[in-house]
Amino acid sequence: MFAQFMPDRDPVTPVQHLAPDGTLTDGVVASMSDEEALDALRWMMLTRIFDTKAMSLQRQGRFGTFSQVTGQEATIVGSASALDPAIDWVVPQYRELPALLRQGLPLEQFMLYFMGNPAGGQIPEGVNVLPIQISLAAQIPQAVGLAWGLQLQQTGGVVVVYFGDGASSEGDFHEACNLAGVLKAPVVFMLSNNGWAISTPRHKQSRAKNLAARAPGYGFPGVVVDGNDVLGVHSVTSAAVARARAGDGPTLIEAITYRMGPHNTADDPTRYVSEGDLAAWRPLDPIERVQRYLAARGRWDDTIRARIEGELAREVDRALAVARAAPAPNAAQIFEHVYVDPPATLCRQRGARLESLA
Amino acid sequence: MFAQFMPDRDPVTPVQHLAPDGTLTDGVVASMSDEEALDALRWMMLTRIFDTKAMSLQRQGRFGTFSQVTGQEATIVGSASALDPAIDWVVPQYRELPALLRQGLPLEQFMLYFMGNPAGGQIPEGVNVLPIQISLAAQIPQAVGLAWGLQLQQTGGVVVVYFGDGASSEGDFHEACNLAGVLKAPVVFMLSNNGWAISTPRHKQSRAKNLAARAPGYGFPGVVVDGNDVLGVHSVTSAAVARARAGDGPTLIEAITYRMGPHNTADDPTRYVSEGDLAAWRPLDPIERVQRYLAARGRWDDTIRARIEGELAREVDRALAVARAAPAPNAAQIFEHVYVDPPATLCRQRGARLESLA
């Protein structure tokens, strides 16, 4: 063929540490201790419980439009747990709840946000996360700038930025990766390839067999990992974080996973997702996989499950109670945090608005 | 290493058919007949003569800001000459004069445009080119849409879109390549890597050793070619055009060349280009290379040169005379071709403006 750079004919085999049956791949040393794996499992299960709860609240009109993590927990938790929340940052898209929680965001903040209360957007000081990003891919250059700033100030911090297979088609993805390559910025690009962008299947999103194949075009490595394998994701992310921390620059990680629910609560996936596809992915569930693994190691059984599920359900209820107890949002919040030093015209608008509602 | 996709350590060796001394690479069959090579040479020389002339006019204030092709003629002419102007299209950035001329754009149009006369923007019916694009990379998705349209209407046409190494950092490049890959659109992405984006050197533009390495990330091939070798460029472009015409989709061609002059007439490259770099590239001049090749084949000598240079100089003078004879631009042109069916407010503005100037 006439070209030096040829596209792959087939997807590569993803890195996998934990097989669907919960056994470790031959020759692999587990990237987490049992304690760490249990901790990861808790975040995954918490998210799943929250998803179910929030979905039912949404159906009753008591929660806004939101996107579940269901099925993708290993991708998010495996990667986030490679970070040191004290110095590292998480830059989310919108489907990364457990990563935000692990960084220290109170669950009730997240709930408030999706209940439509502006106060929910508040990120406590010291919690190293950016706000949820609705404008797809816009967060990616922001993450690069943040990593660049950490590098300039020699904090030792690393940024993990999340985005979907859909978002990876946006120009911002490209501009950000290219800039990060040039700067050798300490950033990990975490592409959650969950097979769909709303109704658009992965194969209509790009003809590339693997999206990680784009990394060499920016001068850094790309890895494909089984996104339903928390140990595998943790391992490649840890390696990428170490690389970044050492000053060797970015990595693009493509985690192959599957969105097991609707795009969000406003979506009807039966219009485009086949039951067959869902059936094929069900046995690959990321939570059950770790449970099998830990069970085989004597660290998981029905008693432990019952205890932990109880704890997590109480945590969700607690957060919900806090969120519900928050003061109802009010008109003054429209004007808060827009400027430090608001224009006089805006102050007048504020006065008029509050007066008219009084 | 932990990654399936690793960046190249070194640039690949570009495809080369014609060595700087004008000899054919062993085993290569020339991709053009002598007649075709002579024709290509004429376009290249015409451009060089125009560049010199226009630069001197610009210095006298009789021509606007423009960008010379000098040094990059083989990239533009080698690729454009792979097209059938009757059905194929050229979508330019701004440094591709000979490609536009070969498609049929009258030289005087181009001149008028750079003299600041809106009439210069007029593209005659049947000349398959889009306007010069100043907004970097914006032309790339447009070219993909055009190729898509030709495909849908089964015209058999192919689109070659030009852009620089700088423009390849824009999001539009990425979005366009990805869309073209999905559609298998009949488009050739022609990246003129001339080492600079104004003062920004190629190595600060991207850490990738070759920009063509991005193609696999969109599911199609990428080729690197010696951009100062008109036969090599012609050969890879012809192959890419054939691929596209056959329905096999896009190709990204990176032509390695060098900008031998300023970025444009407003630029002072002595602030950032070293004399050493220029000295290294001078012996690689694309025009002299074809002349040596043709001379060795008995198709070039000082008599032929003198005749052709005379013809080309007369052609430039002719076009200049036509451009100069064009009516001076007038206020009515501000309002022409904005809408087919202009809003009444605009018609009133037109009336008021023309009256006020009367």
Add this chain to the structure above:
Amino acid sequence: MSGAAETVATSSAAATTMTMTMTMIEAIRDALTLAMERDERVIVLGEDVGVLGGVFRATDGLQQRFGDKRVVDTPLAEGAIIGAAIGLAVSGLIPVPELQFLGFGHQAFHQIGQQVARFRFRSQGRHGMPITIRSPFGGGVRTPELHSDAFEALYAHCPGLKVVMPANAYDAKGLLLAAIRDPDPVLFLEPLRGYRLISGEVPTDDYTVALGLSNVVRVGDDVTLIAYSAAVQLCIKAADVLAEHHGVSAHVLDLRSIVPLDVDGLVAAVERTGRAVVVHEAPRTAGFGAELVATIQREAFYSLQAPVERVTAPDTPYPLGGIEDLYVPQVDDVVRGVLATLER
């Protein structure tokens, strides 16, 4: 709607007989279907417009009917969707791209404002742009961040573009058909809150409503309310309240498009009452209301008995759903604006 008679008068189908009750989204879908049926060159492209039929179902059924070559699910890249539409237009087709929400038109802003809008001018007439960009916009239904913004003023400031903003189902169909058949590029903005809430009698036939003609939807004497898109409904409701509780007779004008702007209709509507209130969802500063006020004060200066009032959102970002009703103008706000204007 009292303007219906006038509406039909300005439309291309004089003797339409069959009508059906349609929501705005149904009317839009009907227009797309007719446009595609009548002209093979019309092609629909965008995110999720095909198999899913659009996140609001505006394009539902079109792919089944016209095939996946004419109704195309694109990758997720707004700049490429609009950029590609330009190329499709050059090739001789009539693209009708969808922006899933106007809030994501920003990603394509360079392709819309600088490219689509100027292509005919830049090529001095060679490459026309018969593109109609459809997009839902506006708030009121608690969508996530950035989904509810009303950015019409930004596009109205891009010479070369037309900006059409229907307020009811009849106009949605007739204006969309007119937009698709217009040789100039049109940004066609659909009030997402009205997709299912607003409905009316719509002829099943093909008809167009001319771009650039406003519509008097309520005749009144004391004050003129001026709006477009969903805000027209707000003004009609405010007019009811004003009549019922305040003895005020409000004249309501639906602009239908902001580019072209029907200056004559606007001036006539204002001159009738001598007082005017302009209503829109977008923030006040540099919103399209400013243009309306500036035009009114120049063209109807001597008949104005009070300053023209603007009822708009404040100059802050669109907030989360919990307080959006305190942000986006409500009927009460319009009423208050009118009463203030009457007192001056």
Add this chain to the structure above:
Amino acid sequence: MSGAAETVATSSAAATTMTMTMTMIEAIRDALTLAMERDERVIVLGEDVGVLGGVFRATDGLQQRFGDKRVVDTPLAEGAIIGAAIGLAVSGLIPVPELQFLGFGHQAFHQIGQQVARFRFRSQGRHGMPITIRSPFGGGVRTPELHSDAFEALYAHCPGLKVVMPANAYDAKGLLLAAIRDPDPVLFLEPLRGYRLISGEVPTDDYTVALGLSNVVRVGDDVTLIAYSAAVQLCIKAADVLAEHHGVSAHVLDLRSIVPLDVDGLVAAVERTGRAVVVHEAPRTAGFGAELVATIQREAFYSLQAPVERVTAPDTPYPLGGIEDLYVPQVDDVVRGVLATLER
């Protein structure tokens, strides 16, 4: 400039003694140098800002002086430049990105209008955005297509942003220092035609000019001219012509920033004469002039003796250089606008 005394009064350095004649570009470079010298967190980034010192030399010498970690040549991607600036700000730095021309800000529009402008709001105060985006804009010097547009109105309609537009060298320096030190994001627009043509006496010391205070640059009685950026010079020249040839005494107000807008200064200036003409380079429809007229007609309604006139470019794309002087308002156009206003 007659407003100089007032200017100094609003600035932070009361007792500045040393001054130098500087062009606007020199004043801007001087401000950047001082800002970087005084605050290590300030970092300059953009296309060609480093080795070349910017295509207009605004950043000339900064990289030699402050190193290539603080003055950074980026790849060619406006969205990434602004996006990265957001991240840099979150990390605690004070980025001063340059857009090489405002015409290419469209590529970053989503990062500016939706992200930079809203980040503080979206994070409810956690992540402030002390970013100053500098960009040359406007016409008059026959730049290639898309280089000359005046897009200020688009940004003025993005809540959360401030838009500062100096008209002279003194203000350029003082306002830029104020902008960089302002905790809110500022779009700082520099009239490229004024870079070398406009010059004046500028203190060599550090001083700021407060954002949001307009400046009376000429006192007059018959009509008020309102402008910002390069159009202020136009108004001053028009005032000369009006005085000399038409016996008209024009009052000239330089707004200096359009967000914040000095409504009190504006109203006072208009009330003084009862007649006003607003001048800008941007196209008329939905230009910032509309906002000014709308504000004036509301706040100064009862003192207006004639409709406020707008002198602007028409609603067409910026044309090629050969006819730009027929497109962009000239002194004559302002004079004509004034005379028409006086006749009404």
